[in-house]
Amino acid sequence: MSSVAMLSLWLLLGTSPPPTPTATPEALAVEAVDVAAEAAAASAAAVSDAPEVTGYRDASGSTVSHSRGLLRVTVRRDALRPTHGYWGADVVLNNQGPRPLAVRLSFRPTAGEVPHTIERRVEVGAHQRVVTWLPLPIAWYSGELTIEAPGLDPIVEMIIPDSDRAEPVLVLGTPKSFESAVDIQKSEDSADSLFSARFIDDLGEAPRDLALYAGFRAVVLAGEPSKVPADVWAALDEYVVSGGRLVITRPARGLETYLPLWKAAPSATVPYGLGTVGSCAAQGFECQSLLRETLRRDPSDPVGLVNPVGIQPHMSMGSDMVPLLQSARAPLGRFLLLISAFALLAGPGAWMLAKRRGPLAVLLAVPAVSAVTCLAIIAWSVLVDGFAVHTARYSLTYLDGARSRAATVGLGAWYANLSPEPLRLPASTVMLPPMESAGELADMDWTNGLTVGSGFVPSRTYREWGEVSVVSSRTRLVVKREGDSLHVQNALGAPLEEGFVRMGGKLWRVPALKEGEEGEGAPESEPEEDNVAHALVGRAFEPGIQQRLWGAVQAFRADLGEGEFIARVGGPGPMPSSSMPAELNGAVHLIRGEVRP
Incomplete structure (x- = not known):
């Protein structure tokens, strides 16, 4: 028993404590070791009693509906934002009239003075319900979505994505099917969640654009593979072969009919082009382990497959951050010579000219030298850069x-x-801007493929x-x-x-x-x-x-x-x-x- 414990015992008994012996250095060292051991044991017990972080956070967002004449529109306002690339604004267009409608969706950010617009035009037939997606750059954290149709008042809705710091996961399936497959329950506290999940309950309403999958580190198919439409499978195939990670919790026979490069292998995860496909036939622990392994990332690694760099003050400092084009770097040496020559002519040269020709000559010479210097810089730009x-x-x-x-x-x-001029690209092409550079974006039209306009x-x-x-x-x-x-x-x-x-x-x-x-x-x-x-x-x-x-x-x-x-x-x-x-x-x-x- 330590000396502190003995003293406390004597005080409780109401008697005088015996004289405390003089502690030797060896005794003090032993007592310090005992105290440290007790503290370590208490800390370990506290850690073992702490709840393990195993849940997920549902970040599917909420919807709001509007009606304009015979057009009913449902917009999702706060869906999950991935780590890079684009987040998607999904809109349900229900034309209850007897004539087709040409609907235009456009988005403009509200933060800052960004003049660019993202848009998509959709043809909605008579008595037809259409689910469409508008890919939006993740650098835009909020903005106004405008939905217009001829003869109808426009619908304007403010949408803000869910930008949780937890790893974002896109799940094709219901929360119930996902939880039963991976044995991970929903967590009410975002601090206790392993990741944030965006659920698409109806597999027929999943995105058909590669851009809306490319930003997610992992996509989980928790529904029946046979119920996924062919064009959604085509988009998933493009996502994986270009570097994505797909986890299938209900692998079915003939999976190669949906994913043509897939081959059965002893391991749960197999290479697929530049990406991987993971499948887990058993439920519970196996699927959970596969998902955890898929989401694991070294914190020192970049976020995405490709990570373009925006203009930063330190781009010229360090070999990894310099611009990749020589023409984009100012010719400092040549400009320094021009500036030095101008300073000599406008300084000592002007003083010598004033002594020989008078002040009037200086008033004429200095503007002339300035004009010649500016013309030299312009000529350099035209002749060299073109x-x-x-x-x-x-x-x-x-x-x-x-x-x-x-x-x-x-x-x-x-x-x-x-x-x-604007750049027109195929539908299966995604142009990725720098992640956090809201001003380094461009007008984009996703109507037929991708057209990148002003700002590219x-x-x-x-x-x-x-x-x-x-x-x-x-x-x-x-x-x-x-x-x-x-x-x-x-x-x-x-x-x-x-x-x-x-x-x-x-x-x-x-x-x-x-x-x-x-x-x-x-x-x-x-x-x-x-x-x-x-x-x-x-x-x-x-x-x-x-x-x-x-x-x-x-x-x-x-x-x-x-x-x-x-x-x-x-x-x-x-x-x-x-x-x-x-x-x-x-x-x-x-x-x-x-x-x-």
Whole structure:
């Protein structure tokens, strides 16, 4: 018993305590150890008694309805906002009249002085109910959604997304089916929740746009796969093959009919293009473990597959944050020479001119020197930068040759003296702006695909845009094995600069080939440490670009399997935005897939 406890006992008994012996240093040390042990045990007991954080928070939001004539509109006001990309405003349009209606949905942010608008036009037939989604950049935290139809008063509704800090998850299914599958219950306190979930109860009303899935780290299919419409499955397939993570809690036979790249494997999670598909046939612990593993992320990793950087004061400080275009960086050395020459002419030069020619000559010379200096700067801008759009492009592409398509995650840096024309892109393409740069956005029309208008590349302003796309493609690498030789034909649509193929249990190096050219592969010794794909990624991309393309880069580092290839090509690359005429100032593209005979 410690001396403090003995003293307390004597006081309770009402007797005088015995004389306290002088404590030796050894005794004090032993007593300190005992006290520390008691405190540690009490702390451990308190931790063990603390409730474990296991619940989820329902962030599906609430709806409000409006009526204008025979048009009834229901708007969801506060649905969950993902970590990057776009959040969706879902609107139900119910035309109860005998004539079709052309409805326009438009959104304008309320914070700041952002002039841009997001819009989509929808045709609603007679006596038809249509559920439509409007993708909105996550940098816009609030705004007014306007719904207009000819002959009807507009409907204006303020919508604010749910921006909880917990990991956002999109669930296709009801809360009941989700809870029974993963054995995670709803938590009333957001502080005790593992993640926030946005539920879409009716699988037929799920989004058909890749943009509305791309921002979620995980999408959970808790409903019956057979009840998911074909066009929703197509969007889920695009989401996963371009780097998403899909968790299926009720895997059914014939899953490959919905996800053509899916193959049964011993593990619960299998690679799928640039992403993964996880399935758990058993209920409860297995599905819960799979979901937890899917949501796990290193805090030091970037949030999304591609993370473009907005203009920041420290962009010129550090190799990872510099602009990717030389034309976007001010020529400080040359400008310093011009400014120094102007200072000499306007200072000592003016004083010497005043002594020789008088004050009148100075009054004429100084404005003339200023005009010449300004003209020199303008001439430099016109002759060097010109009026073309300058771009640097970096991408990683997974080729699905059996289905003639390409899934690409890319990054584009843009700069122009004059703003270019609007950029029209396919429906399965998503342009990702910097996450928190509300002013670095553009007008977007999602009516037929995506049209990016004013603000995409403002005049004399550096911009970075990420790009995620799944488009039809006939590009391929044709390989034929003849004895001990390997014949390779470049059908990748761009000059092949470097590549590797694993064929017949051997690793082969592919020579540099022009588009359409044929060559002979050379046997390559296996690397002692890193695989060739990992090494090629490290050589191809600088650290700053790897950081911006972090998610896709990690998928490309896996070792090559039998019949797989990885190649580095030049040119504008396979990203759909390459359709815009531009002067290419830098480009690196990696393509990975299976060789074609």
